[in-house]
Amino acid sequence: MIDLDRVSKQYEKGQPAVDEISLHVDKGEFVFVVGESGAGKSTLIKLLMKELEPTHGIITVNGYVLNTMKHRQIPKYRRQIGVVYQDFRLLPEMTVYENVAFAQHVIEAPAREIRKRVPEALREVGLAEKYKSLPRQLSGGEQQRVAIARAVVNRPKILLADEPTGNLDPRNSLEIMKLLEKINEKGTTVLVVTHNKDLVNRLGKRVITMHRGAIAHDVEEGSYVEA
C-alpha cells in the first residue's frame, strides 16, 4: 500500500530532513511513526501527501508512483487519503456539519450522497448531536473528532495523522487513538506520527522510530524507543 524506496528530502544544504529511508506499509496496517522534533516525521507525511517532492528515491502509494505523477492526477490521488493534523484545521465559520460536508463538496459528491454520508461520519466519531455547533463551541478532543470525521467521510484507503493528540489531554488523546484504531479495524490503513509515548506503548502496534531523517528502528508490536 505504501512503499518508500531510498527516499531522501533535502530542503537546503546540510542534514537532509529525510535521509535514504525505505519502508513498506501493508494494506490495513496501523503504524506509529515516532521520533524527536526534527526527526523528519512531518516531512514524511508531506511527501506522502505529495505536498513535497523527494530529492531522491521513489514513493509508491496505492499503486501511484508519486515521483512521476502529473499535476492533474494529484486531486484523484489525494481523495484516497484522509489527513488529520495537530491543529485540527477546521474552518471556524462553518458548523460541524458544514466542515464535514466540505470534504464531500470538494470531491463534488452528489447532494444526496452528502446528506447520507455526513451524518454517518459524525455518528462514527460520536458527534452526531453536535452537528450544528461551531468549532469554537467544542472541546479540543471534539474538534479533533470533527477533523477525523472530515478525513474519513470520503472513505479514504489511507488515513495519515500528524500529531493528532499533540494539543489534547491524556483522556482525549486516548479517545482519539481508540477512534483511529476503530477506523483501522474497518480496513483503512492508518499511519500516525506522534510524540505520545504512553499511547504508543499502550496500543502495541508497529512502531517506526525516526532519528535525524533516517529510520532507527522498525518493530512490529513495538513500543516507543528513544533513538
Place this chain on the structure above:
Amino acid sequence: MKLSSFGYHVKQGFKNIGRNKMFSIASIATMTACIFIFGAFFSIIMNVNAIRTDLEQRVGVTVFMNEGVTDDQMTQIGDQIKAIDHVTSVTFTSADEAWSQYQEEYFESNPALAEGFSDNPLANSANFTVLVDKIENQDAVVSQIKAIDGVRQVNQSSGAATTLKSFNRLFTMLSVAIIAVLLVVSVILISNTINVGIEVRKDEIGIMKLIGATDSFVRAPFVVEGLILGLIGSVIPMVILYFGYNALMTKVLTKFGFLSSMSGVLLSVKQVFVYVGPVSLILGLGIGLTGAIITVKKHLQV
C-alpha cells in the same frame, strides 16, 4: 467541474463578496462608473451618428447648366447624373419653379417687392438637386458631374455634415481613451477584491487542496465572484441610463448647440439599448472574468 457543484460555487461566490464588502462595493462602484460613462458616450455617439446620417441624406449637390441648354439636353444630363454610382436621388427644378421658391422664401412677408421684376431674374437657374448616399462619396460624385457636357456649375454644401463627422470622430476617440482607462481601473479593482478573498480563504484553500479538490474547483468560486461583481456593475448603470436617457441626451445635445439645431430628434431609448444593453453586459462580465482569471492565475498556485 460537475453541474451538481454549480450551486455550491455560486453560493461561495456570494459568500466571498459578503466577506469583503468594502472591496466589493469599491469594485462595483468603479464598474458602475465605467459602464455608465461607456453607455452614455455610446448613446451620444449613436445619436450624433443618427443626426449625421439624417443630415447627409438631406445635404444635396446643386447642378446648374450652361446657358441655352435645351430641355432635351437637360433630360440627358439628368439621366447621366442618375447613372453615377452613389447617387440616390435627382430632382429637377425649372427656372420658374426656382423663382417661385425664391419668392416664397424671401418675399413672403412683402409680395409687392417681387412684382418689381417683370421677367424671371433666375432665368438661368434651372437645376438638379442631387442626393448622395454618404457624405464621403460626395466629392467623387461632384467631379463626375462636372465632367458632364453642358454642366456649368456644381454647388456643394457638405460643411455641416463634415463638421459633424469630425466632431463624432473626436468624440469617439475621447470616449475610447476614457473608457480604456476606466476598464483598466475596474480590472485592477476587481483583481484586488478577489485577491483579498484568496487571502481570507487561504486556510480553506489549503484544506481543499489536501482533500483532493481539482484546480477548477478551487478557482470556480473566485471566477463566480468576478462574474457577479461584473454583472451587478453593469446592471446598475444600465438601469440608471435607461431611466435617465432622455434627460441626459437632451442635456448633452443642448450643450452642443449646433447639434440640437441640426436635428431635434433623439433616438428612442429602445433603439439605443438594443446595442448598449448587450454590449455593456458583455463588457461587465468581461471585466469581472478578466479580473478573476488574472488574479487566480497569479495568486492561486493550485
